[in-house]
Amino acid sequence: MKVFIVYWHPEPQSFNHAMFSKAHQTFSEMGAEVKTSDLYALQFNPVSSRENFQTVKDPAYFKVQLEEMYATEQQGFVAEIEVEMQKLAWCDLMVWQFPLWWFGLPAVFFKGWVDRVFAMGRAYGGGKIYDKGVFRGKRALLSLTTGGSEAAFQPDGFNGDITAVLRPIQRGMLQFVGFDVLEPQIVYGPVRMTKEQREGELEKYAERLKHIQNEMPIDVGRY
Amino acid sequence: MKVFIVYWHPEPQSFNHAMFSKAHQTFSEMGAEVKTSDLYALQFNPVSSRENFQTVKDPAYFKVQLEEMYATEQQGFVAEIEVEMQKLAWCDLMVWQFPLWWFGLPAVFFKGWVDRVFAMGRAYGGGKIYDKGVFRGKRALLSLTTGGSEAAFQPDGFNGDITAVLRPIQRGMLQFVGFDVLEPQIVYGPVRMTKEQREGELEKYAERLKHIQNEMPIDVGRY
Numbered sequence: 140m141k142v143f144i145v146y147w148h149p150e151p152q153s154f155n156h157a158m159f160s161k162a163h164q165t166f167s168e169m170g171a172e173v174k175t176s177d178l179y180a181l182q183f184n185p186v187s188s189r190e191n192f193q194t195v196k197d198p199a200y201f202k203v204q205l206e207e208m209y210a211t212e213q214q215g216f217v218a219e220i221e222v223e224m225q226k227l228a229w230c231d232l233m234v235w236q237f238p239l240w241w242f243g244l245p246a247v248f249f250k251g252w253v254d255r256v257f258a259m260g261r262a263y264g265g266g267k268i269y270d271k272g273v274f275r276g277k278r279a280l281l282s283l284t285t286g287g288s289e290a291a292f293q294p295d296g297f298n299g300d301i302t303a304v305l306r307p308i309q310r311g312m313l314q315f316v317g318f319d320v321l322e323p324q325i326v327y328g329p330v331r332m333t334k335e336q337r338e339g340e341l342e343k344y345a346e347r348l349k350h351i352q353n354e355m356p357i358d359v360g361r362y
Numbered sequence: 363m364k365v366f367i368v369y370w371h372p373e374p375q376s377f378n379h380a381m382f383s384k385a386h387q388t389f390s391e392m393g394a395e396v397k398t399s400d401l402y403a404l405q406f407n408p409v410s411s412r413e414n415f416q417t418v419k420d421p422a423y424f425k426v427q428l429e430e431m432y433a434t435e436q437q438g439f440v441a442e443i444e445v446e447m448q449k450l451a452w453c454d455l456m457v458w459q460f461p462l463w464w465f466g467l468p469a470v471f472f473k474g475w476v477d478r479v480f481a482m483g484r485a486y487g488g489g490k491i492y493d494k495g496v497f498r499g500k501r502a503l504l505s506l507t508t509g510g511s512e513a514a515f516q517p518d519g520f521n522g523d524i525t526a527v528l529r530p531i532q533r534g535m536l537q538f539v540g541f542d543v544l545e546p547q548i549v550y551g552p553v554r555m556t557k558e559q560r561e562g563e564l565e566k567y568a569e570r571l572k573h574i575q576n577e578m579p580i581d582v583g584r585y
Binding site: 150187253268311 | 371373375385408409410411423424425426427458463464465466467468469470474476480509517520521522523524526527529530533534535536538555584585
């Protein structure tokens with residue numbers, strides 16, 4: 140199994156970092172090949188711009204998708220992006236570890252990473268989306284923490300159904316480029332847990348990962 | 363009427379910029395007071411970090427919400443953030459002009475702007491959310507462009523219902539902090555339009571804005 144773990148949190152001592160480390164350790168002990176992108180340590184630049192490219196198709200007007208298509212043809216992505224694309228193409232299983240901020244990905248990880256790495260030509264385009272996606276056959280797992288409680292993210296809770304909250308990511312990004320999606324690993328409100336409860340969550344995650352190859356993809360629904 | 367327009371697109375000659383300029387011009391001609399944040403021109407930093415704050419509550423462990431609460435008490439936000447918060451608090455109507463990227467806000471504008479400016483203490487917290495939100499009484503308008511066609515964003519289209527696609531923004535961000543939400547202004551696929559069709563969209567937008575004070579908020583649904 141080839142596992143690619145992408146992670147971001149602004150505090151290296153965070154519980155999110157502990158989840159990232161636990162996954163890395165567990166997969167390694169299982170004998171899987173593991174590659175990671177710690178976007179905090181990398182100081183990954185989230186701003187999509189001409190700095191994505193070594194090539195220039197149209198110097199007078201910057202159209203992101205046009206430049207992406209051209210860079211795909213000419214191998215024109217900068218190294219920072221190219222290395223991420225290669226990890227994406229290499230893996231069987233991709234794990235995203237992040238805190239849910241404003242019902243979505245934090246700006247850096249991932250929104251900026253997705254904006255720059257999921258490039259037209261390399262990740263989608265020409266009808267290659269959803270069931271015909273470039274990365275079909277690969278699997279993806281969201282592993283996230285929330286500020287709100289589990290009750291707040293029920294269909295009748297004040298934030299509403301977590302499956303719908305995650306749909307832009309699971310449907311709009313992952314399935315869009317062809318990934319099958321596994322049940323998300325969600326730790327609700329670790330900030331309000333005891334140290335022992337957080338340890339319990341880490342162990343529960345490790346136990347799950349040991350058998351993740353046998354898991355079936357879930358239906359995340361449509362918009 | 364006090365209008366605050368926030369805008370980002372990576373190409374200053376873009377149709378998004380033309381929509382931004384048209385709104386600015388139209389509101390000014392109507393006699394409204396207008397403030398803007400051109401996040402591209404500002405080179406707004408989307409990365410939420412200790413650089414959000416002049417104050418430090420806990421130097422050993424960076425917990426964003428804790429630092430936000432403390433900065434709210436101590437007036438400790440850096441000027442880059444403080445000025446945005448003041449425009450947010452000042453306006454009656456906030457307009458966000460952006461291209462829809464990966465079913466959401468581009469990383470810089472807005473995700474980074476929201477991550478940093480919608481701070482606990484100043485924008486929400488202590489039960490002040492949704493109908494009890496800090497900014498209740500204010501109205502918000504999304505004005506966006508898509509790559510996909512209008513047909514792709516119908517409930518039976520391949521991307522699904524645009525109202526659900528926009529829910530993380532309209533429900534999860536804007537209504538969360540108390541804004542009433544107006545019908546979004548959506549231009550589908552301007553890249554495939556003729557110059558005349560794009561001009562028509564700009565004029566249609568200007569006509570709408572002239573009467574926007576009479577519009578009623580919409581129901582954006584729940585997750």
